[in-house]
Amino acid sequence: MALRPIVMFPDQRLRLVAEPVTCFDEALRSLATDLLDTMRAAPGIGITAPHIGIAQRVVVLELPDAPEPQTYVNPEIIETSKETVRLKEGSISMPGVVGPIERAACVCVRYQDLEGAEHIEDAEGLRAACHQHEIDQLNGLFWTLRLSPLRRGKVMAQFEKLLRR
Template identity: 85%
Template sequence: MALRPIVTFPDQRLRLVAEPVTCFNEALQSLATDLLDTMRAAPGIGITAPHIGVAQRVVVLELPDASGPRTYINPEIIETSGETLRLEEGSISMPGVTGPIERAARIRVRFQDIVGTEHIEDAEGLRAVCHQHEIDQLNGLFWTQRLSPLRRGKVVARFEKLRRS
């Protein structure tokens, strides 16, 4: 259980595609625990291994309406609804700024748990948005890339101003 340094925007490691997890062992359990501790300290509601510089497909979510944190190994979206919703998104790698992003309102995700057992989860609302956001990150797509060029420029400028102050 350790807090890990968070990779901050515009570090190019945030643009790398994470590798699938193939070894379900104590090191993976330790990584998941470190992710949870780091996310809580940030604070945030979702984190991926790439956020701490580890290029593996590991996500931890702890949403306000949930009974506790959940770890998703090798998550992939296997179905999306045609209905969308727009929520403000941000990142622990770019603290202090957010932007509105439109995503599928409902999704189905296939993933493995910390011991490698495969599961399927249906998610809607905030949980669906978080899954999409974090899976984008695992695929090297930082959330700002989903913004229009004009809005992205404003968000990046705001973040740079915050970093300087």
């Protein structure tokens, strides 16, 4: 249980595609615990191993309406709805700024737990958006790339202003 340094935008490690997890051991469970502690301290509601500089396909979510945090190993979206929602998103790697992102309203995610067992989860609303956001990050796609060019420029200007303070 340790807080890990967060990789800050525009660090190029955030653009790397994370590698699949193949070893389900104590080191993986420790990573998941460190991710949760780091996310809570940030604060945030989702974090990936790449956010702390580890190029592995691990996500931790702790959503306001969930009874407990959830760890997703090797998650992949296997189905999306045609219906979309627009929610404000941000990143612990770019604190202080948010922007509206349109995503599928519902997704079906296949993942493994910390023991390696496979699961399938249907998600909607905020949970669906979080899955898409964090899986994008595992694929090296930082959230700002989902913004329109105009909106991205505004978010970048706002972030640069925050950095100068």
